[in-house]
Amino acid sequence: MENYKCKSVGIIGSGIQGVCIGYQLIKKGVPVTIFDRHDPLSSNFKPASYGNAGHFSPYAVLKFNRPDVLKDVPKMLFSSYGPLALKWNYVLKLIPWIKHYLKNCNTRSMLHTAKYMNQIARSADEAYEEIFKEIDITNLVDKKGIIYVWSNKNLKSRELEIKVRNDLGIKQKILSKKEILKLEPNLSPIFDAGVLYENSMFARDPHAILKKIFKLFVDKGGKFIQENVKQVLQLEKDQTLIKSESNDYNFEKAIIAAGAFSKRLTDQLGENIPLDTERGYHVHFKNMEHLISRPIICLDRGFSLSPMNQGLRAVGTVELGGLNNPPNKKRIDYIVKSAKEYLPQLGSHYDEWLGFRPSLPDFLPILGPSKKNKNIIYAFGHDHLGWTLGAVTGKIVSGMVTGEKTNLDLDPYSSKRFN
Numbered sequence: 001m002e003n004y005k006c007k008s009v010g011i012i013g014s015g016i017q018g019v020c021i022g023y024q025l026i027k028k029g030v031p032v033t034i035f036d037r038h039d040p041l042s043s044n045f046k047p048a049s050y051g052n053a054g055h056f057s058p059y060a061v062l063k064f065n066r067p068d069v070l071k072d073v074p075k076m077l078f079s080s081y082g083p084l085a086l087k088w089n090y091v092l093k094l095i096p097w098i099k100h101y102l103k104n105c106n107t108r109s110m111l112h113t114a115k116y117m118n119q120i121a122r123s124a125d126e127a128y129e130e131i132f133k134e135i136d137i138t139n140l141v142d143k144k145g146i147i148y149v150w151s152n153k154n155l156k157s158r159e160l161e162i163k164v165r166n167d168l169g170i171k172q173k174i175l176s177k178k179e180i181l182k183l184e185p186n187l188s189p190i191f192d193a194g195v196l197y198e199n200s201m202f203a204r205d206p207h208a209i210l211k212k213i214f215k216l217f218v219d220k221g222g223k224f225i226q227e228n229v230k231q232v233l234q235l236e237k238d239q240t241l242i243k244s245e246s247n248d249y250n251f252e253k254a255i256i257a258a259g260a261f262s263k264r265l266t267d268q269l270g271e272n273i274p275l276d277t278e279r280g281y282h283v284h285f286k287n288m289e290h291l292i293s294r295p296i297i298c299l300d301r302g303f304s305l306s307p308m309n310q311g312l313r314a315v316g317t318v319e320l321g322g323l324n325n326p327p328n329k330k331r332i333d334y335i336v337k338s339a340k341e342y343l344p345q346l347g348s349h350y351d352e353w354l355g356f357r358p359s360l361p362d363f364l365p366i367l368g369p370s371k372k373n374k375n376i377i378y379a380f381g382h383d384h385l386g387w388t389l390g391a392v393t394g395k396i397v398s399g400m401v402t403g404e405k406t407n408l409d410l411d412p413y414s415s416k417r418f419n
């Protein structure tokens with residue numbers, strides 16, 4: 001591998017994974033073309049990487065494959081008004097995801113996910129800092145920390161999170177209600193306590209940051225083609241084909257970084273990966289971002305209040321309902337009503353958005369070659385942490401492409417774990 005030089009790479013997807021991988025590869029001197037059906041610089045570019053809550057949250061390594069969460073799931077699903085919802089017309093299609101979820105929902109798997117999420121997440125901020133040296137992030141990134149608030153009714157779950165993070169050496173500061181209200185005096189006192197991740201970064205406009213990284217990629221010689229990709233194939237040992245609706249393109253290697261839509265391409269490669277989506281929503285309250293100084297995650301309600309440049313963004317919740325169901329007005333009503341309970345000063349909202357988190361049932365992303373085609377590389381399934389992990393995914397996957405040595409144990413991210 002020592003003198004190996006990759007000749008060309010095609011990346012499907014210009015979400016945060018795709019642009020960060022492209023940026024790293026171009027820096028290594030590899031010719032790269034990114035494909036997306038939407039132009040990342042346009043106003044109709046609205047994937048998960050556009051509308052998320054903006055948290056850089058490398059500490060959020062404990063995921064939903066926890067026995068305590070499983071216990072609450074039936075109750076949550078049958079309530080039409082809560083942090084988790086199910087589109088009943090999608091239940092049959094969700095069965096493969098549910099089967100793997102149940103297999104992975106136990107203390108051993110929970111700790112495995114936390115350990116290997118932490119293995120990559122702990123370098124996540126550093127990887128972004130490297131990119132931020134090359135782009136102007138004035139008014140785009142804050143470092144005032146992120147606060148989670150809760151009421152004592154689910155205290156056992158909160159104690160578990162605190163313990164697992166302590167065991168992994170993650171810094172956290174437990175706050176009393178009084179301390180939280182001192183930091184965020186406009187919040188209604190409808191919680192009991194919380195935790196502060198001091199100095200955590202926050203993106204005040206994720207799309208603006210993504211656009212800057214994309215422009216940097218293009219300035220360094222990266223190419224972009226706005227087309228919908230229908231299929232990816234490995235032709236010969238060192239040749240892959242990306243087939244769009246109108247053209248065929250050859251590259252030495254192809255990377256599938258199409259977020260929640262990646263399964264449409266991987267199914268054609270004969271790999272039955274149980275990728276699905278956890279749908280989430282956002283709305284904005286114009287000129288209300290001054291009400292809070294940093295993001296506040298309301299754990300009882302499963303959503304975040306994020307002070308964005310566009311206004312105060314109320315964002316989150318999980319809806320299991322696939323990629324094709326229309327947006328659900330009830331979910332928007334839930335977020336709006338919950339936001340007003342925490343911040344009664346809020347008036348009317350605008351800009352209702354539905355986004356698709358790429359969700360794998362053990363909550364670790366897939367990073368690595370396809371099972372049967374070593375030159376087709378996967379980089380998707382980052383779920384709730386995909387914004388946080390964009391830059392570090394760029395480093396890891398670009399290293400895989402160019403055959404660099406790494407100290408990381410990358411086996412846990414292989415797609416083979418689902419076979």
Ligand SMILES: Cc1cc2nc3c(=O)[nH]c(=O)nc-3n(C[C@H](O)[C@H](O)[C@H](O)COP(=O)(O)OP(=O)(O)OC[C@H]3O[C@@H](n4cnc5c(N)ncnc54)[C@H](O)[C@@H]3O)c2cc1C
Nearest residue numbers: 013015016017037049052053055229259280385386387388
């Ligand atoms: C409500 C919500 C809040 C969130 N909050 C946070 C947060 O605070 N912090 C955090 O770390 N993460 C958060 N996330 C998760 C994060 O946003 C995602 O995990 C991440 O953006 C996924 O990035 P991606 O590049 O994999 O996919 P995407 O951003 O979905 O991008 C995929 C791209 O691929 C393109 N594409 C797909 N198929 C094709 C095709 N066949 N041909 C051409 N183009 C194609 C799409 O057009 C799209 O542009 C949140 C997500 C949601 C929904």
